[in-house]
Amino acid sequence: MKEKKLTILMYIFDIILIITLSLMYYLNKPIQTAKILYIPKGSINQIIAQLERNHYDVNKLDTYFLRLIGSPQNGWINLKTSSNTKADFLYKLTTSKAALQKVTLIPGETTYVFLNELAKKLKLNAVTLQKEYKRQSPYSEGVFVPDTYQLPIGIHEATVIKLLLKLSLRKTKQLSYKIFGTYNEKKWFHYVALASIIQKESANSAEMPIISSVIYNRLKKGMKLQMDGTLNYGKYSHIKVTPKRIREDMSIYNTYKHKGVPKIPVCNVGFDAIKAAIFPAKTDYLYFVKSKLGTHKFACNYSTHLRNIRHATK
Template identity: 30%
Template sequence: MFSIAAAYAGYRLFWQPQTPATQQAIEVLVPKGSGISQIASILEKNGVVRNASALAMAARLSGYDRQLQAGKFSIPAGKSNLDILRLLRSGQQVHRKITVPEGLTARQVASLLASEVDLDSAKFMQSINDSTIAQQLGVPAKRLEGYLFPETYNLPYGMTEKEIITVMVQQFNSQRPNSFNQKAKQIGLSAQQVITLASIIEGEAMIDSERTVISAVYHNRLRKGMRLQADPTIQYIIPDGPRRLLNADLTIDSPYNTYKYAGLPPGPINNPGKKSIEAALSPANVPYLYMVARGDGSHVFSRTLAEHNRAHQAFNRYRREVARQKKNQSRGGADANK
């Protein structure tokens, strides 16, 4: 009789399901430094187990009480105390699938990640601007702007800021063209300059087929000693961008102001994707020195300043017409509401 009672008690303590099998999985955060009593209490409060004391006892009897990991876990329904302890012991944490688009600045990447995983955006930026970390990761620059590769990542909850940065830089290195160094040498640019140029192309291009042509415009201007006059570099230095640029913005005294200073800025202005990096390395064979946006994401490319001015005037007419149509539509809506 005693053995039957003991077996039943053992079943309830170790193997009895704690929640109905039909219930959805429950996500639980186990803070760093938590002891078994605190962990058991957290699980009970979140509805993962029925009795915190029973879970703590099961942990001590099984020897798991000092082997449980901190982090965020997804506890499936219908699991026993022993199942739950094994899961917490394994360290198999919740993962978040996060897509980092091309062309985000490091600060924008920090904000995106902070909203999805347990990340301190200020610490993230400190690591981005730490030249020692850049050196440890083999990046030929004093900061890591430009080297956070845009990709979809499956990140476990609880990674440190430096660990996430390391994953992104490693992805950059794995996606960088095999001929990167050779091509950079052929076009007379350092690795850092290639990524800087790629980031400007990324900031300018909205249509993939134009990337190599935009690259050619900048390469041609660099060869002739002309200022790049690249709007994305101004967007990088204004505090309230992105927005329509004003003439006053073009006079800001910053080494990133390519309207004021010749050559490439001192570093990347965003984190470019593979297509822009390839475009920076392999510009189209075209004679263009100028470009102006059409307003639909595409550009008009010109060889001479006179051609460029005509294209610019056409764009201004288009912009005024769009503004006029919007104004008329607004008036029509106001009249309809009278």
């Protein structure tokens, strides 16, 4: 009888040993991930399922370990390294948090300038950032929605672009559905191109529907837009437009040489400019010039416009 009990105890011990060794082996297995991860809000099961969808080597067993360790942090977390043991990975999910950096894209700024500023703030490679934007973005300009974004320090270039495009598209669709009841990308970016000129030319939001009306009125009459703001594209975002520049610039943005609205937006636009592009004021204005106060004087005919110019330069 004693021998039988001893055999049973040894059998149980062997099972416990095997389970213990198996768990130790499992928890010491390496797992490869990005250094910076985004953990959505949700239950442990939902978080593990999300990580699985992102092709990380996790499974149902990890949910039980997490219930013992603690709940994962929500938001961006910094794992410090891309290679961890399974035990370290699960522990870091519950304890790590990434430092965030506020980054603001102002309405009217070009993507080229914004990405260069972003590279400096997040200590990223500016060239790689520009290349990733070209690779991922459906348009070369005007895709980002001006806003203040909280971005994790340590995130790499491809993820930054992916995140900004995702957030911008979400906000774009929200406004489009509010105005049109649907979202048509081609139609929307037609208005973005128009809005980008309005954004560059307007002194404030109140002027935007009036500037918009001038653009529509000139287009109806077959006039060239002849607006300096269209030449503040890309790296020229903050460069003063000179007569020499107007003569020598051969890009699609030179509205002194080409009729119509450039097919590619000049810059990233705020929603006030978008709404002005869709709902212009009803005016007969064809001309405007910046006054000494910084706002614009509008005119329906060229003689009045010339008089406004003289007053602005005195």
